[in-house]
Amino acid sequence: MSSIVKPPATGVRQSALLWVSLGTVTTLAIYVVPLATILATSQDLDADAGAQAWILSAMSIGLAAALLAAGALGDAHGTRRVYAAGLVTLGAGAAACAAAQEGIVLVVGRIVQGVGGAAVLACGLAILAQAYPGAARTRAMAWWGASVSIGIAAGALLTAFVDVDGGWRISHVVTGVLALALVVPSMRSFPDPRSARSGARIGLPGVALLVVAMAGIVATMTQARERVDATAVALGAISLAALVGLVLVERRSGSPLVGPELMRSPRFLAATVGSFAVGIGITGMASFAPVMAQAALGADLRGAAVPVLAWTGVSIVAALVLGRLPWSLGGSMPIGVLLVGVAAAQALAIGVDGGSSLWRLTLPFAIAGLATGALNGLLGREAVASVPADRAATGSGASSTARYLGAAIGITLFVTIATHVGDDVGEGWAVASAVSASLTAGGGALVLILGWIGTRTAVPSR
Numbered sequence: 001m002s003s004i005v006k007p008p009a010t011g012v013r014q015s016a017l018l019w020v021s022l023g024t025v026t027t028l029a030i031y032v033v034p035l036a037t038i039l040a041t042s043q044d045l046d047a048d049a050g051a052q053a054w055i056l057s058a059m060s061i062g063l064a065a066a067l068l069a070a071g072a073l074g075d076a077h078g079t080r081r082v083y084a085a086g087l088v089t090l091g092a093g094a095a096a097c098a099a100a101q102e103g104i105v106l107v108v109g110r111i112v113q114g115v116g117g118a119a120v121l122a123c124g125l126a127i128l129a130q131a132y133p134g135a136a137r138t139r140a141m142a143w144w145g146a147s148v149s150i151g152i153a154a155g156a157l158l159t160a161f162v163d164v165d166g167g168w169r170i171s172h173v174v175t176g177v178l179a180l181a182l183v184v185p186s187m188r189s190f191p192d193p194r195s196a197r198s199g200a201r202i203g204l205p206g207v208a209l210l211v212v213a214m215a216g217i218v219a220t221m222t223q224a225r226e227r228v229d230a231t232a233v234a235l236g237a238i239s240l241a242a243l244v245g246l247v248l249v250e251r252r253s254g255s256p257l258v259g260p261e262l263m264r265s266p267r268f269l270a271a272t273v274g275s276f277a278v279g280i281g282i283t284g285m286a287s288f289a290p291v292m293a294q295a296a297l298g299a300d301l302r303g304a305a306v307p308v309l310a311w312t313g314v315s316i317v318a319a320l321v322l323g324r325l326p327w328s329l330g331g332s333m334p335i336g337v338l339l340v341g342v343a344a345a346q347a348l349a350i351g352v353d354g355g356s357s358l359w360r361l362t363l364p365f366a367i368a369g370l371a372t373g374a375l376n377g378l379l380g381r382e383a384v385a386s387v388p389a390d391r392a393a394t395g396s397g398a399s400s401t402a403r404y405l406g407a408a409i410g411i412t413l414f415v416t417i418a419t420h421v422g423d424d425v426g427e428g429w430a431v432a433s434a435v436s437a438s439l440t441a442g443g444g445a446l447v448l449i450l451g452w453i454g455t456r457t458a459v460p461s462r
Contacts, residue, residue, distance in 0.1 A: 015189035016131040017140055020124040021147040023087060023182055027117040028151025029158060030090060030175045031059055034110070035290065037168035044168070047103040050223075057222040057411070058107045062114015063121075063404040065215035069207045070115075071122035071397025079123040079130075079393050080190040086119025087183045094176025098169045109172075116179070121400045126393035127190055129384035137381060142322045145377030149315035149369075156305045156312070206249050213242035214405065221412040262387060266454035268395070270332035270447045271382035275399045276406040277339050277443025278375060282368055283403075284410020285346060285436045286311055288418055288429075293361060296354045296426045303358055311365035311372065318373025332451030335378055339444030341371040346437035353426035379403075410436065 034041060034055055042052050074082040093116055096109030125144065132140040158171050216239025223232040262268045290304035299306070345368035352361050379399060387395035414436055418428035 016127055017143055019182060019186045019189050020128055021143055023083070023120045023124055023179075023186065024144060024147040025151040025154060026175060026178045026182065027090065027120045028148055029155035030094065030113055030117065030179070031063075032152055032155035033158065033171045033175060034168070035156070035287065037171060041106070041168045042103075045100065045103045045106065051103040051107075053222050054107045055103065055110065057218060057408060058110030059114040059117065060404050060408040060411075061215050061218045061222070062111040062116075063118050064114075064218045064401060064408060065211045066115040066118035067122050067401040067404065068214075068394070068397040069210055070119040071126070071393040071395070072207070074119070074123040074126055074393035074397075075391055079126045080187065082119050082393075083123040083127065083190070084183050084187050086116045086123065087179050087186065089113070089116030089119065090179035091176045092116070094172045094179065098172040098176065118397070118400070122397035123393050125380055125384055125396035125400075129389075129392040129396075137385075138322075138377075139324070141381040142319050142324075142377040144380050145322070145373065145375075146316045146319035148376045149312040149319065149373060153309055153312035153316070156308050206246060209242045209246040209249060213239050213246055214401065215239075216242060217405065218408040221408050224412070262391075262395075262398075265386060266450045267332060267382070268386040268398075270335065270450035270454065271379060271386045271395075271399055272402045273443055273450065274332075274335040274339060274375070274382070274447050275379050276402040277440055277447070278342075278372070278379070279403040279406025279408075280410035280413070281339075281406075281436050281440030281443065282311075282342050282346060282372060283407040284412075284414040285349070285433060286365065287407075287411045288414050288432070289361065289365065292352070292418075292425060292429050293358060296352075296424070296429065297356060297358055297361060299358050306358060307362045307365045310362045311369045314366050314369030315373030315376065318370050319377045320373075322374045322377050332382070332447055332454055335375065335382065336444045336446075336448035336451055338371040338375045338378070339440055339447060342368050342375070343437045343441035343444060345371065346433060346440060350430050350433045350437070352429060352433075354424065410439070 038052055038056060041047070041055065045051075047055065070082060070086065090113055093109045093111075093113030096112060097106050100106035100109060128140050128144060129137065155175075158174065216235055220232055220235040220239055223229070223235055286308055289307040293299040293304040293307060345364050347364075348367065349361065349364035352364075380396075383395045383399035384392040414432045417432035417435060418425060421428045421431045
């Protein structure tokens with residue numbers, strides 16, 4: 001039985017690319033909304049340092065918990081339906097955030113947004129994979145990669161320039177309205193792919209254990225950011241128990257979330273490791289750049305956004321250029337090489353200290369953007385190309401899970417080192433940057449090894 005129906009017409013393809021890209025931009029903008037407004041938000045809600053950490057990490061908890069599950073649901077019950085439900089959930093979470101009068105309500109709203117964003121990211125890539133088979137997929141994934149960077153930049157700009165009383169609430173209102181506005185045109189424009197897995201059963205015990213394990217890992221990292229207390233230990237124990245239970249359940253399941261054949265695939269593992277390396281490395285570093293700019297370099301709110309905007313701006317250009325190259329980059333080896341390039345750019349930031357200019361901090365991020373932009377498109381393409389056609393949403397979910405789990409760990413690690421090592425944030429930044437660059441380089445080396453293994457057992461690319 002064929003796993004993919006006849007490819008959609010050109011007009012449907014272009015429409016699908018437009019609305020998936022807009023959904024991705026909106027999701028990433030929502031993801032970064034609290035970063036620049038956390039001080040105003042915490043003052044308004046009387047949130048202490050621990051509550052601030054939870055506000056910043058809450059959406060990552062929802063993303064990590066739901067990405068793989070959303071992908072499996074999309075493969076089994078229709079990516080278009082799950083994608084639309086994700087947009088509605090994003091809007092509902094935004095409404096809760098905008099109306100929050102206590103920190104706990106904002107945290108819950110952000111977790112809800114993470115669940116909605118998981119459906120959009122996992123199923124959006126699968127929709128593009130169905131709409132753009134073969135060579136056309138390279139350009140589509142380049143645009144999707146650009147939309148990731150555009151979303152981060154849009155969120156940073158929105159939070160930096162909505163500088164009025166209650167501005168953090170306005171940011172949530174604007175992004176929530178955008179998410180809801182995309183529901184109807186997306187449902188009308190997306191193809192309705194039917195695959196060999198349509199209607200397949202999803203093992204609920206496996207899904208539940210996955211959600212608990214992923215959410216528990218990120219929650220443990222969040223709680224341990226300030227101190228390792230009884231709550232952090234309990235969360236860690238729960239997540240570890242859920243992981244053990246997940247392995248046992250999946251080994252006996254007739255319909256595992258990620259089949260053993262994927263776990264033995266060097267190409268699938270390389271795509272997943274590559275995404276994790278982006279999250280734990282440059283993403284974790286970029287999240288602390290605004291703090292470094294303000295605390296050590298004396299930049300204001302808008303100036304603090306410059307390094308991240310440079311990173312994302314160059315990434316957008318690099319992703320679009322990738323789609324217009326006369327040859328197609330594919331497979332694991334380019335991903336490994338680009339990750340090493342990102343690590344080299346990160347190493348340039350080690351020498352930034354309190355006497356440096358804002359542009360000295362910005363330069364490494366601009367250089368890293370060249371490789372990151374290309375990586376976004378390549379990782380998106382590999383996420384769906386490294387799995388069978390009827391598991392595209394699952395492949396996308398696995399890759400995105402790795403990225404946001406890596407980001408949660410990377411952010412926690414970078415913040416902990418930068419704020420606890422040395423006499424000031426400048427000294428802490430140097431050590432944290434060196435660690436972050438090493439993690440990125442290590443991920444790149446592992447991807448290269450997996451790529452070499454994959455060439456010995458290569459099969460034709462889809």
